[in-house]
Amino acid sequence: MHFNELGLAEPLLRAVREQGYDTPTPIQAQAIPVVLKGSDLMGGAQTGTGKTAGFTLPMLHRLALEPSKKDARGRVCIRALILTPTRELAAQVEESVRTYGKYMPLTSMVMFGGVGMQPQINALRRGVDILVATPGRLLDHHQQGTLDLSHVQIFVLDEADRMLDMGFIHDIKKVLAIVPAKKQSLLFSATFSDEIKTLADRLLNQPVLIEVARRNQTAELIDQKVHPVGRERKKELLAHLIKTGDWHQVLVFTRMKHGANRLAEFLNKEGIGAMAIHGNKSQGARTKALAEFKTGDLPVLVATDIAARGIDIDQLPHVINFELPNVPEDYVHRIGRTGRAGAQGEAISLVCVDEDIFLRDIEKLIKRSIPSEIVPGFEPPSGERAEPIVLGRMTIGVGGTRRGLAVVAPA
Structure with a gap:
């Protein structure tokens, strides 16, 4: 199978080709059609399986189907929210969004703690379609009233197992209470503990389950x-x-x-x-x-x-x-x-x-x-x-x- 068989828009395929890829990984081949259809997804995938492109590519495709939403002041509204456990992962996911979305009229930003809030507030004022964030800083902005998540259509919870390991479960629940109830939700986790399943039951609506790297397998290579x-x-x-x-x-x-x-x-x-x-x-x-x-x-x-x-x-x-x-x-x-x-x-x-x-x-x-x-x-x-x-x-x-x-x- 090739990327051009998955139903992605040509600007995305062009960006993928520029990165030197023509064949999707197993999780990409399975996840992209599911996300394009608008279904919720529970993905079992470890780091290194290509899962980031598995959700960023179809997310960009879906967002580009309609023009950016504007609020009362004419600012672009956040339509996609990606939550990650660490600053490094947030930065890398947002880099992927920019890499694959370079030929699309969509804007993105990354938000995490450990740096000043003002540049993030300024970026939010300008408006973005896609926000990649860590839970703590996201909630800081929400409490200060600098963030509007009421227009979120796609919500991604990445590395959910590590989120729980790091004690973010209460923060995640707070975020779920802020974003709209009606949205497309995608959850990715390397392992499926009982806690993850409980979280998935709360977040996902009739999700498609995809598991490409069985728990605790190590790559043959x-x-x-x-x-x-x-x-x-x-x-x-x-x-x-x-x-x-x-x-x-x-x-x-x-x-x-x-x-x-x-x-x-x-x-x-x-x-x-x-x-x-x-x-x-x-x-x-x-x-x-x-x-x-x-x-x-x-x-x-x-x-x-x-x-x-x-x-x-x-x-x-x-x-x-x-x-x-x-x-x-x-x-x-x-x-x-x-x-x-x-x-x-x-x-x-x-x-x-x-x-x-x-x-x-x-x-x-x-x-x-x-x-x-x-x-x-x-x-x-x-x-x-x-x-x-x-x-x-x-x-x-x-x-x-x-x-x-x-x-x-x-x-």
Whole structure:
């Protein structure tokens, strides 16, 4: 199947061709006709499946069928609202809207916290057709009376599972109370928990269900590997792998913000360009790091799980788990950022004895064992014993107060 068989308007097909695409991904092939028909949709899709184009393309098509709505003052009204959990994802979704809608007479803007409100207020005064926002800042504007959502015709809730993980359920309910009851609603989630199903029942009206990436599957194109190593030599091993492999565009995951900072500092001292992104970094610093990483000017990006949501880079060659996540599903999310669009990707985990318990949980979840390979010169010390891992005020792992899930400050 080709994009020109899906019923999209020619200006959209032109923009798609310019991006070098001619064949839709499975979620695009299934979702686009559903959205074009005006049906509600519940989409099961992990990061990297092409879901953003799956909803932005038909949304742009539908909005362009009629002229922009104007309010009493002659300003363009918001007709489409896309809600995302993180600033980075909001920025990337709005970039996709602009990329695919470049030949259409539609306007868009992105709205999130961590930056001044006045430029956003000014943009809202000028009027936009499509608004991409994070929940907190959207509600700030609503409370200040700078936002009118009464004309919303299409509402998209992206990465709903992560929204709930981050505690946004009450904000989402507030947003649902503001937007019109009669609208087309699209919900996307990598997993379908009972909470997600309850939310979907409230939001969606007779939705079409599309599930393209079964829960907890890892892509076959990702070469997964574990390097056992002593806990004190992980940083050295990572620097060794990057240098000897001459790696570029390496996304490295840590559990905590301070760990991301320390690792980035160490790599820079080793002559490897690295920056950390997490919730304590300013929006400007996060945007700069992400932009330089995307262009290849920054070889290594060190990220926490939440900060990395929405990092969407075609053909990202290397994802490194400097520390295994204590929530096994996060492993699937992390490594799903490589091996995309038919490209081979590599996911390497540096595992010390403290993390063996997490490795077993991950292998149980993905229903396969991950090949293990000791790097010569970095053999784990024979007498090293497992110790609990401290996460904030909680210890996890062997001897910890909690074995698996940990509640930690948002990253």
